[in-house]
Amino acid sequence: MRRERLTAGWAIVLALCGTALPGTAGAEEDARAYVAFVEDFTAQCVSRNGVQILVRNTHPTRRLRVWLDRYHMGTGTGDRSRSDLAPAGEPEALGCSRSSTGPQEWRVVRSVFLD
Structure with a gap:
């Protein structure tokens, strides 16, 4: 159970940073720069x-x-x-x-x- 919470926590952190998957939100932020x-x-x-x-x-x-x-x-x-x-x-x-x-x-x- 603790491992599941850690994994979910990291998924949220990565999504907020825009680096969860190449070619998704991170790519838009790169173009915006x-x-x-x-x-x-x-x-x-x-x-x-x-x-x-x-x-x-x-x-x-x-x-x-x-x-x-x-x-x-x-x-x-x-x-x-x-x-x-x-x-x-x-x-x-x-x-x-x-x-x-x-x-x-x-x-x-x-x-x-x-x-």
Whole structure:
């Protein structure tokens, strides 16, 4: 009985760490580490006291697909976007950090390697 509890305990620990099985949750976390948000000073955004927000893939050789949720003034808008990003490619524009009515941001929902 003690051995069964120890085994179950380790299974929970491994699942929480995302390393239970190769190719499951750990793989998603690895892809997420290569998603980067960058800022650019475009005239349209600067006029609103904001910056242009872009997303890019920092992995040198692997393509990735990323799903993003947009938040406006701290509240989810229900807008979900999906982008396929080339390895070490040009960033993809998302929008300004401020709209005419308040701040907005994007959060990574999920990211996976395409190859």
